[in-house]
Amino acid sequence: xxxxxxxxxxxxxxxxxxxxxxxxxxxxxxxxxxxxxxxxxxxxxxxxxxxxxxxxxxxxxxxxxxxxxxxxxxxxxxxxxxxxxxxxxxxxxxxxxxxxxxxxxxxxxxxxxx
Amino acid sequence: xxxxxxxxxxxxxxxxxxxxxxxxxxxxxxxxxxxxxxxxxxxxxxxxxxxxxxxxxxxxxxxxxxxxxxxxxxxxxxxxxxxxxxxxxxxxxxxxxxxxxxxxxxxxxxxxxxx
Numbered sequence: 001x002x003x004x005x006x007x008x009x010x011x012x013x014x015x016x017x018x019x020x021x022x023x024x025x026x027x028x029x030x031x032x033x034x035x036x037x038x039x040x041x042x043x044x045x046x047x048x049x050x051x052x053x054x055x056x057x058x059x060x061x062x063x064x065x066x067x068x069x070x071x072x073x074x075x076x077x078x079x080x081x082x083x084x085x086x087x088x089x090x091x092x093x094x095x096x097x098x099x100x101x102x103x104x105x106x107x108x109x110x111x112x113x114x
Numbered sequence: 115x116x117x118x119x120x121x122x123x124x125x126x127x128x129x130x131x132x133x134x135x136x137x138x139x140x141x142x143x144x145x146x147x148x149x150x151x152x153x154x155x156x157x158x159x160x161x162x163x164x165x166x167x168x169x170x171x172x173x174x175x176x177x178x179x180x181x182x183x184x185x186x187x188x189x190x191x192x193x194x195x196x197x198x199x200x201x202x203x204x205x206x207x208x209x210x211x212x213x214x215x216x217x218x219x220x221x222x223x224x225x226x227x228x229x
Contacts, residue, residue: 034217043118043205043220044157089157100145100209101170102218104157 023090030092118221137206
């Protein structure tokens with residue numbers, strides 16, 4: 001079946017640097033994408049989302065970029081902080097789907113170095 | 115900020131036993147979900163629930179699984195006869211509606227350990 005996948009399982013960055021986490025999705029019909037952060041022992045926490053009619057969306061210190069041509073999604077975190085250390089998942093779905101079920105990627109472990 | 119709450123945080127059970135995982139979705143939300151995450155793996159969709167019935171379910175959600183909204187606040191996942199491979203984190207999630215961009219709000223999960 002189709003799936004969402006991540007390019008790198010781990011990413012280490014220095015505190016204060018910018019982080020970029022990538023995601024490839026394979027279902028060209030997906031039109032709603034979400035980034036989640038998961039800290040140890042907790043559930044996925046919403047970070048930012050984007051609909052397919054946009055190619056960029058900014059939040060507080062985070063930016064999501066969507067390239068539908070190559071089916072690629074990225075999460076940029078500005079001025080990475082120790083509290084950003086977590087596993088980051090991208091997820092895809094059909095916005096108009098009856099259930100809005102999410103297909104998750106396999107996750108990237110972000111480690112922020114002091 | 116309202117949260118999805120799940121109990122218990124950790125459940126240990128013997129193979130073949132029944133377990134019920136409990137969730138209290140955010141109060142004005144209408145769509146409810148169960149997902150699971152086997153240790154070190156992806157979060158996987160199990161089932162969605164709306165208007166007191168299942169909307170969609172995955173292949174994982176076989177006859178051993180059932181969901182129920184017994185009252186106006188609780189949403190439960192029952193596994194009738196647990197297997198070793200049911201050991202995982204189980205996450206409940208909810209959204210208010212599908213008419214706008216509304217990402218799933220997840221609880222902190224129940225860790226199920228089947229021995």
